[in-house]
Amino acid sequence: MLAVGLDKVGLEVYDTTTWRRTHQVSVDCAVLGVAFSPDGQQVVSGGNNGAVRLWDCTNGEGIFVMEGHLKRVQCVAFSPCGKQIASASNDGTVRLWDSETGRCTFVLKGHTGHVMSVKYSVDGRQLVSGGLDATIRFWNPETGEPGVVWISSLGEVWSLAFSGDGRWIASGHEDGGLQFWHALSGEPGPVLRGHTGTVKGIAFSPDSRRIASSSEDETMRLWDASTGTLAFMTASHKDYVNDVAFSPNDLQIASGGGDGKVRLWEVDSVLSSSMEAQGQLGPVYKAVYSPNGQVILTDSGSRTVKQWDSLTGALLPLPIELPDSLSTNAVSYSLDGIPVALSIHDETIRLLEIQEGGAETGGPTHKTISCLAFSTTGDRLAVCSWNSTVWIFDSQSGGLVTSKELDQWTSVMSFSPNDQQLATASSTSEPWIHLWDLQSEKPAIELRGHTESIACIAYSPCGQWIVSSSHDKTVRLWSQQQPPGESESWSCVYTVNGFFGLVSTMAWSPTVPMEFVTGCEDQSVRVWRVSTDGEDITVKMLWGTNLGVLYAGGSVLKGTTGLSLISRHLLIQRGAIDDTLPLEDSGGLEVEELEVDSGSEECSE
Known part of the structure; x- marks a missing residue:
């Protein structure tokens, strides 16, 4: 089963074998933390009103409400034996509750700021909590006595996780770092870097081989726990990714975000996809075609230039550092x-x-x-x-x-093919593109359409087209309109959507007409083809690497077999396969993107 805490409508529980929603519970507050009992028959939730609630998973009814916290409850946890519940709160305390009576047995004091996470050790003999006072504190859950205190050099502690073998504790921090700790000695271990925002969720896989993390930088990342290397990253959520969880069988990962979606990932498919990407990790800041159009160079800001086959997307050898x-x-x-x-x-x-x-x-x-x-x-x-x-x-x-004095600060420039015109734009002011005749003092043309500041501009080799990208996460295609006897004019003829980050670079192929490449901060590199049929203009993707979502390209496959249930639902939802399984059988649940009425505070367990 999968429990989802929601910002507005409370709590939802789904059967992961059929993906039907079994229960929907409405409460009068945002649910910030959820946890199943070890036998899966109960679920506990913590809300922003300070209450901790216990629910019956068989009928969806509330068992009792545990009150005592003075501020919002950030995290809840069941003990491995199922007899105790722990809750962490912004009031600076951790409370321990008897799961059979709902009575508060201990109030654990020591943190000097909000307590953001609480977890039991695998054997249940220790309880660990982390807070914004940059400390990780240990407690005896049987007596309530405090234990050792670790002080993190990475600052505020927002999330914690025990490895399944009990050897490691991982902590997530405000600066985006993940710190490993030796659970027995308390010695700090490796620090994993990659997130650029607060790490709000951490989960070890059941076999302790992998660790998943979620962050305010809108990404979910999967790491190799033994080496600390990044195995997979996705920017598919469009807001903070507030929590992440592994399924007990280690086959799936669920991530929940402030965009109101829960996304499900098959671990084997994720790892296969990351292997196929062949190491192109990180935002793509620059892309350019080789003179013969056969190679695309990309730069991800790590001082390494990678080369790709422009026809197939295959990574070519000898990257340049x-x-x-x-x-x-x-x-x-x-x-x-x-x-x-x-x-x-x-x-x-x-x-x-x-x-x-x-x-x-x-x-x-x-x-x-x-x-x-x-x-x-x-x-x-x-x-x-x-x-x-x-x-x-x-x-x-x-x-x-x-030299030329411009009217505004400029961060984007591009020469026209005849070198007589210069396109300029600013990444911080109005989202307008100015086309300058290099012989004049004023811009001749102003292109408006983007809703946020401009990131990149590129002329086509023939000079009749311009592609531009913006912080609104779209790419716009502009066409030159110049009827006989009239002055030059341009208009937007197509908008490309579906990016999960800023498109920071674009380039036209010098040899293939109407083909261009985009590099995006969602880690994707994509090649596009512009087609014209009379007045109709379309832009279709030819290939892409590190795509956060499926791209079906208008194809509909029939008679598909051998798909897992998640893949089957996902492909039907995207219109990529024609199958007899109706989406209504999922109980209203969109597998891969579970639509929930949620705001920025959301977590999944």
Whole structure:
């Protein structure tokens, strides 16, 4: 069974064999924590009104309400024997309750801030709690006596988990770190880095081989517990991921988010998918085609440039690593795929010629660079500073060719194919794109349509199309409209949705007409094809890596067999297979995306 605590409507319980919702319980507060009894017959919940409630899973009726906390209850836990319940609260206390009578047996005091998590050891002899006072405290659940106190160097403790073998404790912190601790000695172990927001949920797999984490950075991550390496990451949720849990058989992971969805993942499929991705982890900040269009280069901000087959998406050998000393705040690739311009934090611009053996540096110097752009021929480099001035340099000699004062601070630039026009936009001001004639003092055209600031602009090789991306997580396709005798104009003809992060980079293929690549902070690299049929314009994805959701591409498969129940429901829901199993059989539950009426406070167990 799967229990889901909801921000607005209370508690829901689902049968994981049929994915029917068996119970829906309404309460007058947000449910912030849920836990099953060891026999699965009861579920305990904690709410933001300070109450702890015990429910009967067979009929969905409340057994009793345990009151005593003065503020919201952040976490609840059943003891392994099922006779005791622990609750952690913002009032700075942990309370222990008799699960048979509902009587409070102990009030555990010691934390000096909100207590965010509480967990029993595997044998039930110890209770551990973590709080915003940066401490992890041990208690004797039989006597209520305090034990050792660990102080975390990573700061506030938001989540805790015991490994199934009892050897490790993992703690999640505000800075995005996951700290391992030796459960017996208390010695701190490895720190796992990757999350950029508070780690709100942690769960060890039943066999202790893996650990799942969820965060305010809208991602769920799966780690190898023995090596600390990241095995899988998804940014499929569109809000905080508040909790994560493994199924008892170790086959599935559930994640619950502030976007009102519970997502279910099959562990074997997740690991297979991550292997197929062949190591392209992290947000994609830059992508460019090689001159012959056969290779795509991507940069994820880790100083490593990876190469992909532009036709199949296969990772090619010999990724190029930039020098460790380079810390960049702006980067631009020449269209011939070889020279790279970087703005370094030491306030210089360097031109690099990337080779398998390394990189050579040199070039013009200027301060406070916000963005860079090569001309189509590669012999000009446009540099924009934070004071809204654009300098255009000769990329060979480093000499200044011309400069232009813009009306606003600019963080995005792109040359038109004939190098006579420059598209500019800001990532912090109005979401408008300005097209400048380099011979004029004012922008000739203004493109409006995005609802948030612009992240990237790219002209097609023919100059008739522009693609742009925005913090609104969309890509827009613009077409040049120029009837005879009229001045140049542009209009948005298509909007691409379905991204789970900012599309930070785009590039058109130099050899395949109407094909472009996108790199996204959701870790995906995708290649798209623009098709025109009279007045109808469509944009379809050809391939993608590290996709957070299924992409069916308009295909409907018939007579499918051998699918697991989750995959079967998911494919029917997405319209990818034609099958006789109606979605109504799921009891209203969308497997992979369980729609619940929830806000930002949600957790799953």
